[in-house]
Amino acid sequence: MSKAITDGLVLQPPPFAAGLANWSSANGLSGDASYSGAANAALVTNDQDFGGCLELQKTASTQKLRAFMDTPLRPDMYIRITARVKALSGNLPSVRIAAWAGNASGTNVGAAPQTGPSVALTQYGTVVTVSAIIGAGNRQGVDLVWGTVPVMAHVGLDLTGSNGGIVRIDDIEVEDVTNVFLRTMVDVVDVRDYGAIGDGTTNDMAAFQAADAAAAGRTILVSAGTYRIAGNLTLNNAVRFVGTVTQPTANRLVLTRNFDLDTYAAAYGSDAEGFRRALGALFYFSDHVTFDMSGRRVDLTGPVDVAAMSGLSSFANRRVLRNGSLNAVTSSAWDTQSVSSVATYTPTTNSTRLTGVTNVANVPVGALIEGTGVGREVYVRSKNVGAGTIELSQPLYGAAGTRTYTFKRFAYMLDFSGFSLLSRFEIHDVEFNCLGLNSGVMMPMSGSVFRFDNCTFNRPMDRGITSTGTGCQGMFIDYCQFLSNEQSLPAQNRTTIAVSVQANDVKMRNNRIVRFRHFAVMNGTSHMIYNNHFFQGDDQTAGVRLAGLVFTQTNVATVVQGNYIDNCFIEWGNEHDPDPGFSNEFSFGGLNVIGNIFIASDVSSAFRWVVVKPYGSGHFFNGFSMVNNTFRVFNATVERVEMVDTTFASLDFTRSRNVRVEGNTFNQVSQTIANPIVTAHSQSAAADPWVVDASNYIPFGGRIRMVESVQPEGALQNGANAQRYLNPQATPGTGTAGNQVQLRWGEALRGKAIVTMRMDVPV
Numbered sequence: 056m057s058k059a060i061t062d063g064l065v066l067q068p069p070p071f072a073a074g075l076a077n078w079s080s081a082n083g084l085s086g087d088a089s090y091s092g093a094a095n096a097a098l099v100t101n102d103q104d105f106g107g108c109l110e111l112q113k114t115a116s117t118q119k120l121r122a123f124m125d126t127p128l129r130p131d132m133y134i135r136i137t138a139r140v141k142a143l144s145g146n147l148p149s150v151r152i153a154a155w156a157g158n159a160s161g162t163n164v165g166a167a168p169q170t171g172p173s174v175a176l177t178q179y180g181t182v183v184t185v186s187a188i189i190g191a192g193n194r195q196g197v198d199l200v201w202g203t204v205p206v207m208a209h210v211g212l213d214l215t216g217s218n219g220g221i222v223r224i225d226d227i228e229v230e231d232v233t234n235v236f237l238r239t240m241v242d243v244v245d246v247r248d249y250g251a252i253g254d255g256t257t258n259d260m261a262a263f264q265a266a267d268a269a270a271a272g273r274t275i276l277v278s279a280g281t282y283r284i285a286g287n288l289t290l291n292n293a294v295r296f297v298g299t300v301t302q303p304t305a306n307r308l309v310l311t312r313n314f315d316l317d318t319y320a321a322a323y324g325s326d327a328e329g330f331r332r333a334l335g336a337l338f339y340f341s342d343h344v345t346f347d348m349s350g351r352r353v354d355l356t357g358p359v360d361v362a363a364m365s366g367l368s369s370f371a372n373r374r375v376l377r378n379g380s381l382n383a384v385t386s387s388a389w390d391t392q393s394v395s396s397v398a399t400y401t402p403t404t405n406s407t408r409l410t411g412v413t414n415v416a417n418v419p420v421g422a423l424i425e426g427t428g429v430g431r432e433v434y435v436r437s438k439n440v441g442a443g444t445i446e447l448s449q450p451l452y453g454a455a456g457t458r459t460y461t462f463k464r465f466a467y468m469l470d471f472s473g474f475s476l477l478s479r480f481e482i483h484d485v486e487f488n489c490l491g492l493n494s495g496v497m498m499p500m501s502g503s504v505f506r507f508d509n510c511t512f513n514r515p516m517d518r519g520i521t522s523t524g525t526g527c528q529g530m531f532i533d534y535c536q537f538l539s540n541e542q543s544l545p546a547q548n549r550t551t552i553a554v555s556v557q558a559n560d561v562k563m564r565n566n567r568i569v570r571f572r573h574f575a576v577m578n579g580t581s582h583m584i585y586n587n588h589f590f591q592g593d594d595q596t597a598g599v600r601l602a603g604l605v606f607t608q609t610n611v612a613t614v615v616q617g618n619y620i621d622n623c624f625i626e627w628g629n630e631h632d633p634d635p636g637f638s639n640e641f642s643f644g645g646l647n648v649i650g651n652i653f654i655a656s657d658v659s660s661a662f663r664w665v666v667v668k669p670y671g672s673g674h675f676f677n678g679f680s681m682v683n684n685t686f687r688v689f690n691a692t693v694e695r696v697e698m699v700d701t702t703f704a705s706l707d708f709t710r711s712r713n714v715r716v717e718g719n720t721f722n723q724v725s726q727t728i729a730n731p732i733v734t735a736h737s738q739s740a741a742a743d744p745w746v747v748d749a750s751n752y753i754p755f756g757g758r759i760r761m762v763e764s765v766q767p768e769g770a771l772q773n774g775a776n777a778q779r780y781l782n783p784q785a786t787p788g789t790g791t792a793g794n795q796v797q798l799r800w801g802e803a804l805r806g807k808a809i810v811t812m813r814m815d816v817p818v
Contacts, residue, residue, distance in 0.1 A: 066134060068122035068210060070226040071098055072107040076123075082155040082163075083121030083209030090120075104141065104182050105225040111214070112221045113148050118214035121155060125207040126229055133190035133197065135232045138212050139225040140183050142176040146217035149175045152187035152198075153213045156205040167201040170213060176222070185212070194236055244270045244292075245278055253280020253298055260284045267292055277322075284308065289340075296321035305366060307335055311342040316349045316379060326353045330381075335364030337374050344372075348379025348485070355381055357388030358466050358493070362473025369476040371502070377483040381468050383492040391517070392419050392464040398445065399457040400428075402633035406450035407436075411457070416440045419464035421472045421497060421523050426461060428454030430607060430630030432555045432576040434523035435462060436500065448523050448557050449578055449607070450633035452670045465517040467497040472523060474499035481506040489515040491540040499526035506531040512553070514540035519553040519571075528558040535566045542570040546591055546622075547599040552576055553589075563587060574603040574623070578631050580645065582613040590654075592622030597659045597691070602626035602666070609674060610641035616649040620664065622656060628668035628700075635703070637673030643706070644678035644713070653696070656689035660725075663693070667755060668700035675710035676815065681754070682715060688723035695726045699755050708757040708793065711815040716754045728754045731763055731813045741774045741803040745783070747810050750794035757814040758793030764811045765798060771806040779804055787812060 069077045075096055081087035090096040095112040102108045111118065128134065136152045152171035156164040171187030187198040189208065210229055214222065244266050247253065251262035259282040266275050270292035280298040288302075289309040300322050302308060310318055314336075320329030330353045337346045362368060383389065394417050398409040412418065415438055422435045424447065434448040468487050471477055477499035487495040487510065495512045498505060501524050512519040512535070519537050522530075537553040549572035554563070559579040568574045568589035575584075589603045603623030604615065607630050615625065627646060629635050653664045664686060686696045696719075699706055716730040729752060736747045749759055762785035770778045783798040796812050 064127050064231075066126055066229045066231060068124045068126065068227055068229060070107065071109045071224075072100070075109070078109070078211070079121045079123055079209070080119055081121065082119070083123050083211065084155070085123075087121075087123075089123070099223060102223055105139065105223060108226070109224045110143070110221065111224060113146070113214045113216075113218050115218070116215070118148075119153065119211065120213070120224070121153070121209040121211040122227070123209065125157070126154075126210050127207055128189070128191075128201070128205055130191040130203045131233070132231065133188055133192075133233045133236050135186055135188045135230050136171075136210050137184060137186040137228045137230070140176065140185065140212075140222055141181060142179050143221045143223060144179065145220035147176045147179075148214040148216040148220045148222065149173045150183065150185050150222070151213050151215065152185055153211055154189060154199065155209040156201055157207045157209070158204050159206050164201070164205045167205055168199050171198045173215060175216070176220075188232060190236070192236070196235070242273045243276045244273050245276045246282070247278055247280075251280075251282055253278070253282050255281035255283055255301060258283055258285040260286050260288055263288055263290065294318065299324040302332075307339060307366070308332060309336045309339055314343040314345075315347045316351050316353070320351075326351065327355055331359055331364050334359065334361060334376065335366070337376070338365040338367055338370050345375040345377055347377055350378055352380040352382050354384045355468060356384045356386040358470045359468065360473055361469060361471050368474060370474065371476065371478040373479040373481070375481045375483060376485060378485070380486040380488055382488040383468065383490045385492060389466045389493040389516070391466065392422070394418050394422070394462045395459055396462065397457060397459050400451055400454045402450060402455055406633035407447040409445040409447065409460070410443065412438075412443050412445050415443050415445065418445060418462045421470075422462035422464040424460055424462055426454065426458060428452060428458075429460070431573075431605065432552070432557075432578075432607075433631070434521070436524050449631040452630050452632055452635045465494045465521070467494045467518075467521070469495070470497040471499040471526065472497045474502065474526070476501045477505070477526060478502040479504050481508065482510055483508045484510065486511040486513060487515070487519075488513045489540070491516050494518040494521065496520050498522040498524070498530075500524040501528075502526045503528040504531070505529075507533070507535050509534045511536045511538070513538050515551060516540060517551060518555060519551075521555045522557045525558040527556050527561060529560040530556070530562070532561070532563045533565055537566065537568040537571065537574075539570040541572070544593070545595050545598060546570075546572070546593045546601050549601075556582070568603075572601055573605055576605040576607065578607045580608070580610060580612040582611065584613065584615045584618065586617045588619040588621065589623060590619075590621030592656060596657055598657055600624065600655065600658055600662055606646070607631040609643045610645050610677075612645035614647045614649065615651065616647070618651045619654070620651055621654045622658070624662075624664045624666055626666045626668060626700075629670050629674070632670060634671070635669070636671030637675075637707075642674045642677045642710075643667060643669070644676065646679050648681040648684060650683045651685075653684060653686045654689070655687075655693065656691065658688070658691050658693065660692060660694050662691075663696060663698040665697040666700050667698075667706065668702065669704045669706060672704040673707055674704070675707040676712065676714050677710075678713040680715040681719065683718040685720045686722065686724055692723045692725060694724075695728065696721065696724055697728065697755055706755065706757075708755075708814065709760070709788070711757055711760060713817060714754065714757075714813075714815040726751050728752055730754050730815065731811050732759075733809065733811050735768070735807060736810055737807045738805045741772070741805040743801070743803040744786075744797040744799040745808070746789070747796040747798060747812070748790070748794065749796065749812055750790075750792060753794055753814050759787040759796050759812045759814060761813040761816050762787050762796055762810065763813060764809075766809045768807045768809055771800075771804045773802055773804055783808075
């Protein structure tokens with residue numbers, strides 16, 4: 056940087072050939088004596104070393120030479136004064152640069168040092184160069200530190216030492232050397248100073264690396280231009296982009312001190328490309344485990360293939376995407392791919408494989424599979440084009456043989472399916488603004504502990520979060536909101552699903568889910584579903600209601616607690632079982648429904664909140680709890696809260712074990728239920744046996760398997776009105792439906808007894 060060039064400042068004093076009247080023998084002030092006509096000064100025109108120069112005899116103890124011209128100074132400016140001197144004869148003096156410092160009123164600033172280092176002349180005819188740097192700042196290399204008060208100088212030199220010597224002096228030079236101090240003054244290193252061209256064609260990678268090496272904690276400036284970076288580049292110093300970079304998709308730019316959307320968007324010239332590039336770089340050593348979107352919105356015109364952007368297929372270190380919004384923009388890239396193919400399913404050979412798939416090359420990995428005998432949320436995990444096979448995320452319950460299937464591949468804003476393994480990735484405070492154009496997030500094929508926290512999924516076209524493999528193992532979904540694109544539709548006409556789960560140990564807590572077809576379709580076990588509010592009603596009178604939670608295997612080992620379950624129900628089936636009939640596996644067990652609020656409004660009397668749907672015969676309850684829940688209906692009355700959907704099969708109630716239904720509250724529900732059932736049986740006419748009917752109170756229309764106790768209340772009397780003190784023999788499971796208990800007393804009695812009976816046995 057040169058102020059003489061950029062600001063038009065005149066720094067250079069006139070040459071001696073312009074006249075010695077321009078040079079003072081004092082301080083260069085108006086009225087000071089000049090060297091014009093002086094006896095000890097003469098202009099030489101043909102010196103062999105200098106050409107034109109001043110010949111001067113030292114006649115004073117300090118022989119001064121100062122320019123009458125004012126040399127301007129600024130606080131952000133450093134000047135160097137240089138003089139070339141040689142001794143001709145006589146005593147050898149010493150020489151030093153000197154300058155008179157003046158303030159804005161033209162007064163000398165006495166506090167400013169006004170002479171530089173002295174150099175002795177030791178030989179005749181030898182050219183000696185002396186120089187000094189003047190500047191405001193106390194920086195290394197500055198000889199005369201003047202501060203900010205002086206605004207001008209009368210520059211020149213002094214001769215000191217013995218008098219009588221004669222010297223010749225070349226024209227004094229004054230140059231702006233601010234550029235020498237620029238790095239430490241403005242703390243910026245410009246890549247162009249290190250060879251960057253910025254023409255969009257030349258590979259400027261080496262220049263960027265050189266600038267980064269030289270910065271040493273200062274900021275790298277990428278000035279205006281388009282810089283081609285042909286390779287992977289890591290910058291370890293802060294950087295500011297005025298210009299932009301271009302880079303092959305396979306390469307990455309890692310900004311270790313500016314790892315945020317603002318900087319990457321500036322680097323690549325667009326928010327969308329900056330987002331893609333930064334997200335890809337997040338998986339490498341960047342000194343950051345978090346990519347901050349800076350609270351910004353990024354418009355996307357197509358899916359972001361995260362694995363492709365990172366160039367990786369496996370990653371297991373914690374990384375976080377946070378603080379921004381992804382906004383869908385209309386584009387054909389969001390269109391659903393749909394392919395129909397004929398394939399054969401042989402569950403006895405391989406329950407998660409289709410063989411003989413026609414058109415297999417066109418079937419996209421990650422596609423939803425639809426067809427007769429296919430359960431919900433079954434996806435294509437992989438395919439082998441040469442073998443004509445497709446691997447499925449789950450088995451099919453009723454598709455043995457050859458038939459036509461439809462494969463639908465939805466487009467997702469963030470698609471992680473290219474990762475064969477990805478663990479410990481987290482997304483915090485991000486809005487997926489799908490706007491009915493696309494879906495939210497496709498999970499990796501495998502991995503664990505993926506986390507969503509405080510995210511919003513706004514109007515996904517098909518799915519909010521989809522797992523097609525085991526990448527959802529141990530997934531956390533906390534404090535998120537899912538807003539359907541189908542809120543105005545009747546519930547039965549909706550197709551969207553907020554969450555799809557294929558693996559185990561998922562935690563969903565404190566979420567709000569509005570009017571999807573289903574909140575979650577969940578395979579796997581050991582899930583924890585707490586404190587969510589999911590509602591799926593509509594504006595229809597006596598409207599149809601669909602499942603909010605769908606469990607697709609029998610032994611779920613899952614807790615559903617403290618939720619607000621509004622105009623939807625829990626469905627528990629085994630649609631992902633290739634042999635859905637009972638075959639000595641764990642049957643329906645491990646589901647704990649505790650302390651939830653169940654609400655329904657404007658529904659038919661046939662509506663139920665808990666539905667068990669076996670897809671094959673022989674199954675039974677083997678551990679189920681439904682305790683301390685509240686059931687309430689508005690603008691209608693329902694018959695019961697629970698049922699078995701017998702579309703495919705019923706349950707074997709002769710094998711029920713460990714069923715606990717108690718402490719629930721029922722409002723606008725015609726029939727309450729409990730297990731154990733405690734009933735007061737009154738026998739008005741003496742009889743033996745007594746028949747105690749518990750049919751309507753037995754959960755799911757089951758049968759009585761055990762009598763816990765019989766306690767007479769008041770006196771038992773025989774036909775002669777004599778009081779009797781007897782214990783009865785209890786026979787559970789009597790009657791055509793097995794929902795009665797016979798109490799045999801040994802004689803005909805009348806009276807009242809409190810009977811506690813169960814639809815299960817405890818072990």
